[in-house]
Amino acid sequence: MSTALIILAAGQGTRMKSDRPKVLHEVAGAPLLVHAMKAGAALSPDRTVIVAGHGADEVASAAQAHDDSVAIALQSEQKGTAHAVAQARDALAGFDGDALVLYGDTPFISPETLARMAEARKSHDVVVLGFEAADPGRYGRLVMEGGRLDRIVEFKDATEAEKAITFCNSGVIAAAAPRLFDLIDAVGNDNASGEYYLTDIIGLARDRSLSATAIACDEAETLGVNSRVDLSAAEAAFQARARTAALDDGVTLVAPDTVHFAHDTVIGRDAVIEQNVVFGPGVTVESGAQIRAFSHLEGCHVARGAVIGPYARLRPGAELAEDTRIGNFVEVKNAVIDEGAKVNHLSYIGDAHLGAGTNIGAGTITCNYDGVMKHHTEIGRNVFIGSNTMLVAPVTIGDDAMTGSGSVITRDVPEGALAVARADQAVKPGMARKLFEILKFKKAKRQKEAG
Numbered sequence: 001m002s003t004a005l006i007i008l009a010a011g012q013g014t015r016m017k018s019d020r021p022k023v024l025h026e027v028a029g030a031p032l033l034v035h036a037m038k039a040g041a042a043l044s045p046d047r048t049v050i051v052a053g054h055g056a057d058e059v060a061s062a063a064q065a066h067d068d069s070v071a072i073a074l075q076s077e078q079k080g081t082a083h084a085v086a087q088a089r090d091a092l093a094g095f096d097g098d099a100l101v102l103y104g105d106t107p108f109i110s111p112e113t114l115a116r117m118a119e120a121r122k123s124h125d126v127v128v129l130g131f132e133a134a135d136p137g138r139y140g141r142l143v144m145e146g147g148r149l150d151r152i153v154e155f156k157d158a159t160e161a162e163k164a165i166t167f168c169n170s171g172v173i174a175a176a177a178p179r180l181f182d183l184i185d186a187v188g189n190d191n192a193s194g195e196y197y198l199t200d201i202i203g204l205a206r207d208r209s210l211s212a213t214a215i216a217c218d219e220a221e222t223l224g225v226n227s228r229v230d231l232s233a234a235e236a237a238f239q240a241r242a243r244t245a246a247l248d249d250g251v252t253l254v255a256p257d258t259v260h261f262a263h264d265t266v267i268g269r270d271a272v273i274e275q276n277v278v279f280g281p282g283v284t285v286e287s288g289a290q291i292r293a294f295s296h297l298e299g300c301h302v303a304r305g306a307v308i309g310p311y312a313r314l315r316p317g318a319e320l321a322e323d324t325r326i327g328n329f330v331e332v333k334n335a336v337i338d339e340g341a342k343v344n345h346l347s348y349i350g351d352a353h354l355g356a357g358t359n360i361g362a363g364t365i366t367c368n369y370d371g372v373m374k375h376h377t378e379i380g381r382n383v384f385i386g387s388n389t390m391l392v393a394p395v396t397i398g399d400d401a402m403t404g405s406g407s408v409i410t411r412d413v414p415e416g417a418l419a420v421a422r423a424d425q426a427v428k429p430g431m432a433r434k435l436f437e438i439l440k441f442k443k444a445k446r447q448k449e450a451g
């Protein structure tokens, strides 16, 4: 069955108290909308339509940055969820597969749940995703008649008896796309909010002798974000799940609660992640690598046997091959570091390539930026860079070369050569003692003058 996703993302999210559209607030480094898109991707949709309104341009570019094949439908005035879905009609013209409606602010619907909905669709015309609410609050209530869903009643329009129902509407609905739009055409706005409710299609389906049902999922999956408190709860829920998943996959987390994952972090089994490690987006860590305490990684790849940190920072484009070592207070950006190379202390390696077996001494800096442009540093195999070397890019250091400590290297160093670029040492016998005397005399004089 071909599927189209319709993701509702036009609302303003007033309670976020934000200039940013609600669905662009992030959990685990990705916008809520992207989480919803990733959830829907479990059904391998043929089409995805994002219904945008508030901040539509920003919403569209965030959606298209994640998947450039999505269509954007504009809902310039928010007249309710049925009206929102109706805006997707043109984008889905001629599409006769299934449509699945998701909310852009509801990030955690699981693939298993969507698979169960698809299964239920085989025997029902309309399938709604419900959940048993611990606190039903203002959710729409699902009125079941046995296994059949009779109607959905919005809280504002519910009788006391209906309000007592705890089986609630998550908002996720599946039906054949042409049927969905047909039903929506019949939805009116004669209700307590004066809105076009998508939920009304269930009563309309019943009136047309179509069959509707609801399946239940865990309430945690339906967690929607309306406020910053909800956003922090969503982040906490994501992190808790990511930690458990990593442990289940065979990753050692020494102190799980202190590790922060991104939505796309990938870690191989037998990797060890120590305390207080932060993963930004785009990180892969291979089996058996070790990320030591207080390291911060984003957009990088760490191969087997590498040891990173403690206190290391890997920025986008850091590619660390097997058995490399990145030590404390080392920053690596856009640099490929080949097998067994070591950068152990207090260094900046940016826009560079380090050959296998090369050792970078403490305090080394690739001076990659001239104030206007970035330049590349190329370092060969088995090179020894002396401590506190400044490598002024663009510059190339050949295989098996060495630089003297404290050198400022501005010209290429050929293979096997030693480059020393610093002032010669002068030694003046007795001069230090003399200097101390002069300085002490000056200090005493100053104190006397000050009284």
Ligand code: UD1
Pocket (backbone or CB within 6 Å): 008, 009, 010, 011, 012, 051, 075, 077, 078, 079, 080, 081, 082, 083, 084, 103, 104, 105, 138, 139, 140, 141, 152, 154, 168, 169, 170, 171, 196, 197, 198, 199, 224
């Ligand atoms: C909706 C459901 C309710 C359900 C609840 C679950 C309806 C009528 N009610 O209520 O049964 O229990 O969600 O959270 O569907 N949106 C638009 N355009 C609009 C209106 C809404 O894009 O014109 C988007 C919102 O941005 C949001 C989603 O649709 O992502 C739901 O809208 P919201 O106003 O939060 O609906 P609820 O009143 O919470």
Ligand code: MG
Pocket (backbone or CB within 6 Å): 224
């Ligand atoms: Mg809501």
